[in-house]
Amino acid sequence: MRIAQVAPLIESVPPKLYGGTERVVANLVAELTAMGHDVTLYASGDSRTSGRLISIVEQALWTVGAPSNDLAYHTIELSRVLRDAADFDIIHSHLDFPAYPYGRVSPTPWIHTMHGRLDAAELQPLYREYSETPIVSISNSQRKPLAGANWIATVYNGIDTTRIPTGSGQGGYLAFLGRISPEKGVAEAIEVARRVGMPLKIAARMPLTNLDNEWVRADWAYYNEQVRPLLDDPLVEFIGEVDDAGKYELLKDASALLFPINWPEPFGLVMIEALACGTPVIARAIASAPEVIKDARTGFLCDTLDAMVAACSRIGEIDRAECRREAEQRFSARSMALGYLDAYRAVADARACGSGLMSDLDDFFGDQPSPNALRHHIDAWAIPAES
Structure with missing residues (x-):
């Protein structure tokens, strides 16, 4: 499969020190490429990967001083992913809810792994608005605040033992x-x-x-x-x-x-x-x-x-x-990769059968995706990320 992995820009992939999500993404990319899949990683420029790296920022944001709001950088990242969407069979976002609108209008199916807590009261209207979005939990307990969401799998995080x-x-x-x-x-x-x-x-x-x-x-x-x-x-x-x-x-x-x-x-x-x-x-x-x-x-x-x-x-x-x-x-990286491959195929098959919500990309963005096109959709919901 041609797979895009969309990583946070907070830390490099893998992180040099602390950084759980980025370490999981690194393990997943390494295992998928070892299995023969064509993987493109959207991440910071100081990342290292066995796949193809598309750099969004030169260095991980927290290595150059934590910005008060990283949404602008991630909006640029998501816009570039959407611009390239036709190059992939599946797009896998690790950015939580800011990526939801992009998946809704993309010509290529997306799945979203939820790496953080889901019980923030101010986010519930957004989760209801995007209730059709295919999401993956990293534990069954994580699902409890969003029991009615479109959960397609639970895939435990994996490591290279x-x-x-x-x-x-x-x-x-x-x-x-x-x-x-x-x-x-x-x-x-x-x-x-x-x-x-x-x-x-x-x-x-x-x-x-x-x-x-x-x-x-x-x-x-x-x-x-x-x-x-x-x-x-x-x-x-x-x-x-x-x-x-x-x-x-x-x-x-x-x-x-x-x-x-x-x-x-x-x-x-x-x-x-x-x-x-x-x-x-x-x-x-x-x-x-x-x-x-x-x-x-x-x-x-x-x-x-x-x-x-x-x-x-x-x-x-x-x-x-x-x-x-x-x-x-x-909890091996291979077990994790196999779990995600099952999820990718399920979402791709559902899209091929015509299920799921799909908007017209040109009507939404016009001729060229803009880095700020979705800011009004998600800026009101921005809260600090959990690590």
């Missing part, structure tokens, strides 16, 4: 990987480690620098008020952001990964990265965690922090080899 080393977990420490924000629960991870008396290594991205953004201000307040005072504890080692090599080195020797989330995490890529290293996961039993972790087999699902503390004493019950097998069998 052949590139991830396994370890013995003999480092004797707990690990936390993520970003500094209330929903990721780094303060709770520190509390668990202190209560069980185990060292905790934290590899986390600091909040961004654009303080005009209320989400960023909230993250900094959380760091300064709840996290920073705890970092002086001798049990706590704050490492900061790490690249893939540093991440796997940290995970493979950890006794367990702590995943004390406080939000409806759509997937949680770090959980399967830990499993690939053979490292069990101690997670709150909410959102996607029960779909990823098998309780008492590849980790522990906990309703409270007390339960997470108790689970730390049971880490030795987990077979690390089973954790690795679970990653290989359920």
